[in-house]
Amino acid sequence: MTALLEAHAVGYAYRTGQPVLHDVSFAINAGESLGLVGESGAGKTTLLKLLLGLAVPSTGEIFSQGARFDARNRAQLRSYRRLTQAVFQDPYSSLDPRQSVEQIIAEPLRSLGIARGRVELKGLVAAALLAVGLPPNAATRYPHEFSGGQRQRIAIARAIVPNPRVLLADEPVSALDVTTRVKIIDLLADLSSGGTPERPPMTLVLVSHDLGVVASLCQNIVVLESGRIAEQGPTHSVLSAPQHAYTQRLLASVTRLPGA
Amino acid sequence: MTGRSRSLTAGGILTGFIALVALVSLVYLPYEPTDTTGGRLAGPDLAHWAGTDKLGRDLLTQLMIGARIALIAGGGSVLVGAVLGIGIGLLAAFATRWLDDTLSAVLDILIAFPTLLLAMLVIAAQGASLSSAVLAIGLGMSAIVARLTRILAKRVLTQDYITAARTSGTSWMSIVARHVLPNIWPTILVNLALQFGLAVLAEASLSYLGLGAPPPNASWGRILQEAQGTVYTAPIGAILPGLLLVVLVIGVNLAADGLRDVGDPTRRNQR
Amino acid sequence: MSTSEHGPNLNGPHKSGLHVNGLTIRGPQGQLLVDGLSFALSPGERMGLIGESGSGKSLTALAIIGLLPADLTVNGSIRWDETEVVGASERSLNSWRGRCAAVVFQEPLTALDPLMRLGQQLAEPVQRRARADGTKLGRQALDRALHAAVLEVRLPDPERILRAYPHEISGGQRQRMALAIALAGRPALLIADEPTTALDETIQSEILDLLDGLVRQRSMALLFISHDLAVVSRVATRAVVLRAGIAVETGTMTNLLSDPQHSYTQELIASARQLDRALDWGTTP
Numbered sequence: 001m002t003a004l005l006e007a008h009a010v011g012y013a014y015r016t017g018q019p020v021l022h023d024v025s026f027a028i029n030a031g032e033s034l035g036l037v038g039e040s041g042a043g044k045t046t047l048l049k050l051l052l053g054l055a056v057p058s059t060g061e062i063f064s065q066g067a068r069f070d071a072r073n074r075a076q077l078r079s080y081r082r083l084t085q086a087v088f089q090d091p092y093s094s095l096d097p098r099q100s101v102e103q104i105i106a107e108p109l110r111s112l113g114i115a116r117g118r119v120e121l122k123g124l125v126a127a128a129l130l131a132v133g134l135p136p137n138a139a140t141r142y143p144h145e146f147s148g149g150q151r152q153r154i155a156i157a158r159a160i161v162p163n164p165r166v167l168l169a170d171e172p173v174s175a176l177d178v179t180t181r182v183k184i185i186d187l188l189a190d191l192s193s194g195g196t197p198e199r200p201p202m203t204l205v206l207v208s209h210d211l212g213v214v215a216s217l218c219q220n221i222v223v224l225e226s227g228r229i230a231e232q233g234p235t236h237s238v239l240s241a242p243q244h245a246y247t248q249r250l251l252a253s254v255t256r257l258p259g260a
Numbered sequence: 261m262t263g264r265s266r267s268l269t270a271g272g273i274l275t276g277f278i279a280l281v282a283l284v285s286l287v288y289l290p291y292e293p294t295d296t297t298g299g300r301l302a303g304p305d306l307a308h309w310a311g312t313d314k315l316g317r318d319l320l321t322q323l324m325i326g327a328r329i330a331l332i333a334g335g336g337s338v339l340v341g342a343v344l345g346i347g348i349g350l351l352a353a354f355a356t357r358w359l360d361d362t363l364s365a366v367l368d369i370l371i372a373f374p375t376l377l378l379a380m381l382v383i384a385a386q387g388a389s390l391s392s393a394v395l396a397i398g399l400g401m402s403a404i405v406a407r408l409t410r411i412l413a414k415r416v417l418t419q420d421y422i423t424a425a426r427t428s429g430t431s432w433m434s435i436v437a438r439h440v441l442p443n444i445w446p447t448i449l450v451n452l453a454l455q456f457g458l459a460v461l462a463e464a465s466l467s468y469l470g471l472g473a474p475p476p477n478a479s480w481g482r483i484l485q486e487a488q489g490t491v492y493t494a495p496i497g498a499i500l501p502g503l504l505l506v507v508l509v510i511g512v513n514l515a516a517d518g519l520r521d522v523g524d525p526t527r528r529n530q531r
Numbered sequence: 532m533s534t535s536e537h538g539p540n541l542n543g544p545h546k547s548g549l550h551v552n553g554l555t556i557r558g559p560q561g562q563l564l565v566d567g568l569s570f571a572l573s574p575g576e577r578m579g580l581i582g583e584s585g586s587g588k589s590l591t592a593l594a595i596i597g598l599l600p601a602d603l604t605v606n607g608s609i610r611w612d613e614t615e616v617v618g619a620s621e622r623s624l625n626s627w628r629g630r631c632a633a634v635v636f637q638e639p640l641t642a643l644d645p646l647m648r649l650g651q652q653l654a655e656p657v658q659r660r661a662r663a664d665g666t667k668l669g670r671q672a673l674d675r676a677l678h679a680a681v682l683e684v685r686l687p688d689p690e691r692i693l694r695a696y697p698h699e700i701s702g703g704q705r706q707r708m709a710l711a712i713a714l715a716g717r718p719a720l721l722i723a724d725e726p727t728t729a730l731d732e733t734i735q736s737e738i739l740d741l742l743d744g745l746v747r748q749r750s751m752a753l754l755f756i757s758h759d760l761a762v763v764s765r766v767a768t769r770a771v772v773l774r775a776g777i778a779v780e781t782g783t784m785t786n787l788l789s790d791p792q793h794s795y796t797q798e799l800i801a802s803a804r805q806l807d808r809a810l811d812w813g814t815t816p
Contacts, residue, residue, distance in 0.1 A: 078429060088424060089420075090420055096443070110430075112429040142525040158428070178583060178802050179583065212809050215809035251810075256807060256810070259788060
């Protein structure tokens with residue numbers, strides 16, 4: 001089975017020569033959510049940019065459904081964007097304050113030429129709102145009228161409206177309250193497992209420093225340390241029997257709730 | 261949707277009044293501008309509602325023409341300054357480090373240059389006229405607008421919604437039109453209103469110095485200059501143009517504030 | 532069973548420690564931000580203030596130290612030993628701060644002066660403390676004191692750290708320095724407002740260990756403010772749960788975690804447990 005998304009010996013360095021990523025290889029298969037874990041400076045953000053086509057690897061290659069993906073190729077980038085969408089960390093910065101919710105959610109539809117006509121566009125926006133648990137009247141309102149958790153739902157609606165196969169989420173719940181966090185995690189779990197004929201399940205790629213969040217959502221895990229992969233494999237085995245010293249340190253440093 | 265704004269209403273009324281006077285002046289003037297038949301420095305009476313100036317010209321006629329000139333000077337300069345300024349500002353915001361640094365340095369030099377001095381240079385080259393005044397003032401203004409645009413655009417570009425727009429497949433041109441400009445125009449609008457007032461005053465200063473539109477074109481500035489010598493005996497000659505200047509500048513600033521508020525989606529339905 | 536606490540009895544003989552009684556904070560438009568908050572913290576006791584965004588926890592921290600923005604109105608009483616903070620003059624509070632109470636904030640980059648070397652920033656409270664004790668530190672004595680302070684927060688190479696500017700050291704090192712500065716005045720009360728939230732996980736646990744150790748060592752009272760239940764339970768023995776400016780429940784950490792009474796506390800703990808448990812089993816199917 002061809003992997004949905006694959007990184008092959010990917011490396012990235014700034015123009016000044018400072019290396020950020022080195023020899024990163026992993027594969028994401030359809031239906032198998034992946035977590036990219038690491039602390040600050042591990043290179044998660046850079047890897048995310050590469051996977052979003054916002055930057056080009058210095059070395060190595062990225063494959064999308066078996067075909068080599070070059071972000072500099074406009075046509076390739078366009079079709080890549082139909083397959084891969086993103087949700088970002090800061091719900092207060094990721095929504096344009098001067099646009100209505102409907103305009104925000106409809107942007108990928110407009111830019112990627114998906115909807116034919118206003119009626120279809122409105123319908124797709126309404127369906128996306130429903131899928132993320134927001135009321136239909138949210139469409140005419142503005143971001144400042146919503147809480148952090150609700151804004152993140154709007155951002156998720158925008159990401160899923162073009163029916164992407166891969167949803168890349170960069171610290172999607174870090175800026176949220178604990179009680180809200182769990183709700184958004186449940187939503188993401190829902191969207192990546194359940195599915196309807198109109199909206200097939202997406203494969204989730206989650207970038208986070210929070211092991212608990214990654215463990216809740218991802219079947220496989222890649223642990224990054226200083227730009228290199230320390231360890232990767234099924235989440236269950238990596239967390240229960242970590243091989244690499246860094247992974248062990250990471251696990252040991254998580255503050256646990258006393259008593260189960 | 262339209263929202264209520266007292267600023268907008270008040271500003272609209274004040275500016276509208278001046279604009280009305282200017283419009284009326286296009287079709288009707290009480291006297292010919294060159295008509296010097298009134299007595300010299302006559303006070304206001306039925307024949308001359310605002311009196312006459314030291315050459316016997318009807319003051320009301322002069323003021324009405326002055327309204328036209330003030331609006332052209334202010335509006336024209338703002339147009340030049342905005343188009344040039346926003347264009348260069350956006351360029352600098354998207355430019356490479358080197359180009360940005362160079363542009364910023366050039367803009368700083370322009371800003372440091374006194375507007376009037378700049379205007380005199382342009383006028384020395386082009387000859388004194390309303391259009392060269394507008395060009396000169398607009399040029400000086402564009403540097404400030406460019407600096408402002410650059411910093412506002414740069415700030416917007418760091419926001420995640422720009423990255424989200426890119427991953428949504430939106431082209432850079434669309435991003436500028438749909439995300440950057442709408443988020444920076446309120447602040448720029450208020451600044452342009454401020455510049456409008458300064459432009460009108462600058463033109464008045466130029467006319468006062470004799471560098472603006474030559475007679476018989478009557479700018480409020482020139483009327484002020486001519487009334488200077490007789491301000492104790494016939495103060496109305498100085499008070500009226502000054503008053504009209506104040507009305508216009510305040511009106512435009514209030515209107516711009518109001519316009520900015522009305523267009524701001526975050527002011528309605530506060531959570 | 533966890534208990535709900537009634538306000539401390541101030542009619543009895545003078546009590547030492549921190550006594551917050553009926554603390555009410557209103558915003559510039561009169562909106563209620565903190566409503567009738569009451570709790571007590573004995574000297575040497577470590578207590579948590581648990582709340583999410585909008586709960587008023589950070590405002591409470593600022594109120595206790597007397598640093599609330601001027602456009603907020605405060606009613607009620609905040610008493611540390613003999614000093615009443617609410618309504619006190621800036622002058623009297625100034626001498627009280629640093630000496631009796633100190634704060635460590637979430638973001639060390641903004642809490643430290645970016646234009647001053649760390650040695651200078653640390654020297655200030657050290658000198659103030661010495662003056663309050665009646666001594667004056669000469670050059671060499673000051674140097675020794677500064678070195679000792681840096682080593683106490685387990686930072687190696689004090690020379691380099693003292694000469695550096697805040698942006699020249701890492702986030703974890705900055706937070707240690709912020710802690711050193713807070714402790715330099717030898718306060719009896721330390722307020723820590725989300726001190727580890729902005730740090731990486733591995734650094735987080737180190738800072739918590741350090742904080743815990745130092746507080747115990749000096750028998751300081753600690754008010755630890757955080758939204759993270761696991762972190763609070765590591766450092767505090769008792770906690771108040773805040774929600775929208777109101778204390779919904781108070782009790783020992785053990786009781787709160789095992790037998791929460793209020794529905795909000797229950798929701799908070801359930802959410803935290805869900806994420807915590809995921810670590811044991813990997814992904815949920």
